[in-house]
Amino acid sequence: MLTILLSAVILIPVLMGWGNITSAVLRSCISGMAGKILSGILGVSIVFTILAFFHPLNIYIEIPVLLIGLLFFFKDHLYKEFSVFSKRDYGLILMIALIIVFCGSFYPFVLDHFGYYIPTIKWLTEFGIVKGISNLDLTLGQMSVWHIFQGGFSNVSDHFLRINAILLIIYTLYIVEKKTWVQLVFIPVLLLFSQSPSPDLPVIVFSLIILNEIIKKTAPAPFLFCLSVFAFTIKPTMIWLPVLSLLYSVFIIKSNLKKLIPGIAVAFLFFIKNIYTFGYPVFPVSILDFGVSWKPNPEILKISSRFAIQKTYDMQYSDEEIQKFSPFDYIKNWFFLKGIKSKINILFIISLTAFIIFTLFKKNRITTLICISLIIKSILVLLFSAQYRFFTDVFFAIFFILLMDYFNKKTSIVIFSVLSIAVISFLSLPAILQTYVPSFRPGSFMGKFEIKQLYEPSEYHYNKFQSYKIGNLQFNIAKKYPFSFDTPLPAISESYLYNDVKAGIFPQRIDEKNIRKGFVWKTLNDQEKKEAGKIINSINNSYKQK
Numbered sequence: 001m002l003t004i005l006l007s008a009v010i011l012i013p014v015l016m017g018w019g020n021i022t023s024a025v026l027r028s029c030i031s032g033m034a035g036k037i038l039s040g041i042l043g044v045s046i047v048f049t050i051l052a053f054f055h056p057l058n059i060y061i062e063i064p065v066l067l068i069g070l071l072f073f074f075k076d077h078l079y080k081e082f083s084v085f086s087k088r089d090y091g092l093i094l095m096i097a098l099i100i101v102f103c104g105s106f107y108p109f110v111l112d113h114f115g116y117y118i119p120t121i122k123w124l125t126e127f128g129i130v131k132g133i134s135n136l137d138l139t140l141g142q143m144s145v146w147h148i149f150q151g152g153f154s155n156v157s158d159h160f161l162r163i164n165a166i167l168l169i170i171y172t173l174y175i176v177e178k179k180t181w182v183q184l185v186f187i188p189v190l191l192l193f194s195q196s197p198s199p200d201l202p203v204i205v206f207s208l209i210i211l212n213e214i215i216k217k218t219a220p221a222p223f224l225f226c227l228s229v230f231a232f233t234i235k236p237t238m239i240w241l242p243v244l245s246l247l248y249s250v251f252i253i254k255s256n257l258k259k260l261i262p263g264i265a266v267a268f269l270f271f272i273k274n275i276y277t278f279g280y281p282v283f284p285v286s287i288l289d290f291g292v293s294w295k296p297n298p299e300i301l302k303i304s305s306r307f308a309i310q311k312t313y314d315m316q317y318s319d320e321e322i323q324k325f326s327p328f329d330y331i332k333n334w335f336f337l338k339g340i341k342s343k344i345n346i347l348f349i350i351s352l353t354a355f356i357i358f359t360l361f362k363k364n365r366i367t368t369l370i371c372i373s374l375i376i377k378s379i380l381v382l383l384f385s386a387q388y389r390f391f392t393d394v395f396f397a398i399f400f401i402l403l404m405d406y407f408n409k410k411t412s413i414v415i416f417s418v419l420s421i422a423v424i425s426f427l428s429l430p431a432i433l434q435t436y437v438p439s440f441r442p443g444s445f446m447g448k449f450e451i452k453q454l455y456e457p458s459e460y461h462y463n464k465f466q467s468y469k470i471g472n473l474q475f476n477i478a479k480k481y482p483f484s485f486d487t488p489l490p491a492i493s494e495s496y497l498y499n500d501v502k503a504g505i506f507p508q509r510i511d512e513k514n515i516r517k518g519f520v521w522k523t524l525n526d527q528e529k530k531e532a533g534k535i536i537n538s539i540n541n542s543y544k545q546k
Helices: 002-026 033-052 059-073 076-085 086-104 111-126 145-152 164-179 182-191 200-214 221-234 239-253 258-277 296-313 319-323 325-337 342-360 363-385 392-403 409-428 430-436 442-446 494-503 527-542
Strands: 465-468 473-478 505-509 519-523
Touching: 002 059, 002 076, 002 086, 033 059, 033 076, 033 145, 033 164, 033 221, 033 258, 059 076, 059 145, 059 296, 086 164, 086 182, 086 409, 111 145, 111 182, 145 221, 145 319, 182 200, 182 392, 182 409, 200 221, 200 239, 200 363, 200 392, 200 494, 221 239, 221 258, 239 258, 239 363, 296 319, 296 494, 319 527, 325 342, 342 363, 342 392, 363 392, 409 430, 442 473, 465 527, 473 494, 473 505, 494 505, 494 527
Parallel strands: none
Antiparallel strands: 465 473, 505 519
């Protein structure tokens, strides 16, 4: 807890300082102290992304960024902006912050933390953005901008990777400063994302802030568009936010399109980053082929696509079974999955339908634009991979619009308190969640409360691995564990090793002496196939050993 609080005390002033720089460059931002911090997050993320093409995001990058932010924080007397809060406001903020850092100090339990978030951040801090990294492990081709942002601060100021907990504190400052009390109700649910640098939390937070600013018409449209595009770079399933901001700028504000250039520039940087790491502009879709030599093998992309469809059905059907579905089966089986997923799917359709009806009766232009944007996003998700985690943000957006006029400060604090107690109970006593919601798989990975959490967050360590070599690539694989979150680089997950060998290909270094030059794939020759077979047998045999 104390470590996370210390990180917040350092990073919030740093981000405010960078917010002043970013606001001066963009000539606009959301008003207020919290708006300046959000500008700082945007600005620093862009700086880290550009630098990561040329240099690892190590201490030599982080220290100057921290010093520059603090310099502007004190030079421009930004500390005076904290006077916007009353003593009661500070009491409320402190109470919520303590709950956030307490929940954020628990063990990470989201599986992507081990298979995607940590490996991505390790690559960024040790090597930076690496060309064709998706050939080594397809998941790494995502390289979310949020992980770039986290990676830049992971050496000194946020070593335990709790940037999401710090963002929730910033979100609290925004809620109290803007008096948008209904948003307090969302924080307890978001506490479940505070133990990991999950990109789900920032995109939900940014979407709720952007929605509030659009509805109240209090922020410059060009900045909202830029922030919306930034959310899209964190998680492309947030495509509805740039669509909404664009529609808002054109049809409500009637803004000059030239003012949207900063947002377009952020999108351009995102596409360049994706082409560099993945080979295509938007991960994991192989659309717009620029013919780069480091793009993934087509068979690997097919395997990934089939796996995504299986994930849509919560892995309850095999690929062969899904291919035999009729159009009616696709819909019916999605609604009637075993466990909590089917209930979430049904609630999603009911919520979206209710919001469409609400919009028709409301007859408000902004609400209509929001509805259109959410429908576009929902159709795209349902077509590509209708996993519940891809439309979680839709629930938050709909509930915010429907409830914003009915929650005052007192009601919001009461509901926040009740929900926070429930979440803290689940985190402290995970057996409760495992008993009553057994189909919630991450619940089985929750660790119990430990006294050491009072001064530093809990984290897992494994560091057992085996080293192998195929062609010019020497690599490491975690021993008797599917993920390589703390395996020395270059590391490959077992599943991707199997997929590569099955496809008859394997990643190779472009330059044997410089790993930053990147990776390509090559077809295995007979000798390499034999070596790969021995490696697979070695891995399989390791599980049989006690």
